[in-house]
Ligand SMILES: Nc1ncnc2c1ncn2[C@@H]1O[C@H](COP(=O)(O)OP(=O)(O)OP(=O)(O)O)[C@@H](O)[C@H]1O
Ligand SMILES: Nc1ncnc2c1ncn2[C@@H]1O[C@H](COP(=O)(O)OP(=O)(O)OP(=O)(O)O)[C@@H](O)[C@H]1O
Ligand code: SF4
Ligand SMILES: [Mg+2]
């Protein structure tokens with residue numbers, strides 16, 4: 395079940411320059427790929443295209459040879475670089491989790507999510523607590539591919555290592571593909587099978 | 599000349615708690631910062647590292663006087679010897695203390711980036727703003743954009759620029775570097791260092807500890823609402839053998855370049871803190887004494903540590 399971008403181009407508005415131009419890119423099920431490029435280069439844009447939040451201006455995105463489904467939970471889930479923008483600020487966290495699938499206790503404890511947090515609003519958690527919550531939510535959704543857009547920058551290094559170990563072991567169990575956007579080459583080398591440099595368009 | 603022993607910001611025995619309603623709608627006090635001490639002198643970059651949810655951002659909010667209304671604060675905060683009450687906080691926020699917020703939601707969604715970055719210094723000489731922007735890799739095109747049109751790292755660089763433009767005496771930077779490339783992050787830290795060298799001061803809250811150690815004078819390590827160790831930054835560059843607290847050592851070892859080996863478990867929940875040492879449930883060296891009594895702050899080898907067995 396590969397996920398691929400074919401000859402993908404994108405601009406945000408007519409008249410603005412292309413952010414992505416003729417991108418070709420492929421990841422296999424079970425693969426962990428790190429995505430590397432300078433800030434502002436288009437990593438998040440590519441992530442949003444792959445997860446179906448944006449539509450390409452030209453080119454296509456194929457999951458197992460077919461376009462992404464239009465309805466239902468997207469099999470490609472994006473964990474945003476800014477968790478505080480990815481959650482409805484007026485919902486308690488319990489409601490947020492209920493929306494995205496079954497509430498699995500083992501998953502909550504693997505991410506150090508306290509029961510009491512579920513009664514809170516997103517602004518009542520720390521940056522890293524909210525980030526952990528978003529990662530758990532994405533895993534609970536049963537996705538086939540997970541796009542992790544800088545998911546560990548808001549975490550202390552111990553929690554980073556823990557979170558990645560849970561995500562990677564869950565990925566192995568389910569043969570899930572992972573695209574990890576990161577500026578940290580040390581981290582990329584620890585977690586990924588391959589590192590793709592979007593600027594040079596090559597695997598490094 | 600700046601006097602190194604003069605104090606800019608003094609925090610003594612700070613505690614912060616929230617009035618919360620639990621699932622049974624019973625009102626409870628949740629204490630999230632306890633008995634915290636921190637001193638910042640002119641000329642210093644003090645890095646604040648530590649556990650996710652340990653109270654770093656709330657400390658920043660407490661200094662600036664922008665905690666949510668259901669928070670209560672006790673303890674003493676002094677700025678240049680004056681008690682830091684809400685009146686003084688309001689004055690200082692307008693000119694002397696700048697915050698680099700952790701959340702990009704702090705940006706005003708309806709205001710273009712250029713004027714927004716000028717802040718209270720408006721109208722700021724465009725040339726100087728452009729110089730700061732350019733040094734962080736933000737080109738002139740960015741001035742005309744709205745926040746939603748920025749990438750994550752660009753937004754972060756705008757927030758850092760805003761603090762640099764403010765010419766504040768104290769910058770409280772809460773996670774200034776996520777989303778930046780390595781070279782941009784190093785550059786931002788270098789600019790903070792330069793400000794400190796001019797006699798200003800920076801509190802640098804960061805998880806990018808490997809980068810911060812090279813620019814900070816001292817590092818305070820937070821865990822479950824208080825500092826477990828405050829030590830010269832050199833000790834963190836040297837490695838675990840130079841550090842005093844088991845949690846600081848564990849942090850160092852978990853860096854991707856140093857092993858990526860996490861210790862088990864998570865920081866205890868503020869609503870059910872252990873009776874003795876806050877780190878005891880995860881500490882490989884914990885004894886019965888650790889589980890019953892709270893270790894006091896001790897001075898060891900030029901650093902402060904809360905551990906009975908620190909050497
Ligand atoms: N909604 C938008 N409208 C217009 N331009 C946008 C929008 N979102 C992003 N851009 C622009 O697209 C480019 C790529 O942004 P993107 O967020 O994909 O970068 P990135 O590689 O994820 O960067 P970072 O590492 O800083 O997060 C940037 O120049 C940005 O200004
Ligand atoms: N409004 C609130 N109500 C209740 N608890 C809160 C509130 N805001 C923060 N907390 C709790 O206080 C603790 C400290 O939060 P803070 O945001 O200061 O953490 P932090 O050290 O900045 O963490 P991070 O590294 O994840 O940003 C967290 O456990 C958080 O859940
Ligand atoms: S006081 Fe005891 S439990 Fe706490 S850090 Fe020291 S050895 Fe570990
Ligand atoms: Mg991005």
Ligand SMILES: [Mg+2]
Nearest residue numbers: 520521655700
């Ligand atoms: Mg924080």
